[in-house]
Amino acid sequence: MNLINWYEKNKTQAADWQSEAGNPPPKAVVIADDTTKADEAYRLACEGTALLYRGDFQNAKQLLQAITRRVDRKPVKPAATMLEAFHQHRARQIGRANITNKVLIELKYGQCDLPRAPDVKAAVQGALIVDEKTEKLPARLVLSLRELLGMVGAHEWRKKGVPIDALNTNIHAHYGVYSPVRGEYLELIDQAPLNNPQVAWDIGTGTGVIAATLVTRGVKQVIATDNSPRALACAAENVQRLNMHSNIQVLQSDLFPEGQADLIVCNPPWLPAKANAPIEHAVYDPESKMLKGFLNGVKAHLNPGGEAWLVMSDLAEHIGLRAPNDLQSWFAEAGLNVVEQLQVAPKHAKATDQSDPLYAARVKEVTSLYRLICN
Structure with missing residues (x-):
């Protein structure tokens, strides 16, 4: 120090x-x-x-x-x-x-x-x-x-935890780890069609909530990765508390672990802008580095017939931080096709707060789960 x-x-x-x-x-x-x-x-x-x-x-x-x-x-x-x-x-x-x-x-x-x-x-x-x-x-x-x-x-x-409907219990976020208070994206994870994946990866796991949701849906083996020591400790603690340690392996990695998977899920930061504190890296992704890294690398790690799930808000498009067609262009450049796009409107307080300086963008925001396959 x-x-x-x-x-x-x-x-x-x-x-x-x-x-x-x-x-x-x-x-x-x-x-x-x-x-x-x-x-x-x-x-x-x-x-x-x-x-x-x-x-x-x-x-x-x-x-x-x-x-x-x-x-x-x-x-x-x-x-x-x-x-x-x-x-x-x-x-x-x-x-x-x-x-x-x-x-x-x-x-x-x-x-x-x-x-x-x-x-x-x-x-x-x-x-x-x-x-x-x-x-x-x-x-x-x-x-x-x-x-x-x-x-x-x-x-x-951290002591109280955040209720997660898909798990029927609470997830506990450590200091510096983004809490899953925006539960609408978890609704998409809980509803998207599963093609009986044997092995799934949760990239950028944070609290481990997506990995736990996949196990609850019947996935037997999940590898959850993150590059933050706080997130890794937080995810491991939640996995232990949920008694899912035999189903979920928590690994330190910038993005992907070694090998291939049947399903690879990622909920990257949504706004391509500078983060001013470590906790903001859950929201801000400078130059869309993590998003592009996931899209450009996922094809090499998918098993034949596998899927990648990208959870992404369109708030950046409404603000003007990302062009409306950027995401579709990046899918094509990465050799990925969209099988289905599931959508949900945000339910957090800022979405209805007219005093928020970004209200005009937030009121139009939609969160999507893109089901992607290799072309």
Whole structure:
């Protein structure tokens, strides 16, 4: 980890620095407490100065909320096109994070010793420690309060889980692993015709929910791949909890494992744009790298008579990030034909939120499952 330095108690202090987005530690750090005014904190944060909080934890949260409200008051420029609206929205998200992440908290062995602070150690450990046998929390760790609250929220969701109708049980997402809250794509996985595949692959498995759904539908052997250590640990834990360890093998791979399969399923990120944090790689696929990698490689890994299932939203087309005919062109270039296209409308909250800057695109969005075969 990088070190963050600041001046306190008449000497220079140092601690390990944590940033999920990979941001460097702030160069300018001042001490803040319960007497710090919101306007002054906002001014400092806008100038790039971070505030290491030494007062009451609940007051630190209130200060963060006050800074966030001031950020959100900035007027939004009218956008001429949906693509312009998207780029403005992303720029606003980045700017908002840059400012609100300036309120910092210090942890000692994963615990916060500020008055009225909750017990955050389990949440921090769950977020930062993938291999509990070899990794330990540092003695002194500084991170943004916003990130710490995200860890706490993710920990609660991890314990609670997300109900999955196809499994008749819950899937539990780890911190940094995209939760299957958009259940409509799982409806497609559960409904698509199966031609009695003996071996199936789930590419980019994440929580392992697609692999588990395939087993529930009768597939005897599934290989689930991912290149994220967090996702691999998460999928393995869900597989164990579901008692599917004899049916599902979790493997680390950028895309495909070795060999061939009867069915290969992939639900890649839907938007070809830059990801600004690791969790965003589940949504943003720069230059459609994963999508193209899957399409161009799947033919070599399908058994004769096998199928590939691609689950893909058309939100990128409605925004203007991808041309309407791009996907069909890429199918043809990869030597793949569409046997069937199953569709479902999104049911998540943003699809009906007219205040969302991308509402005009979201209201038209459709998620499809393309059944593909080799030509």
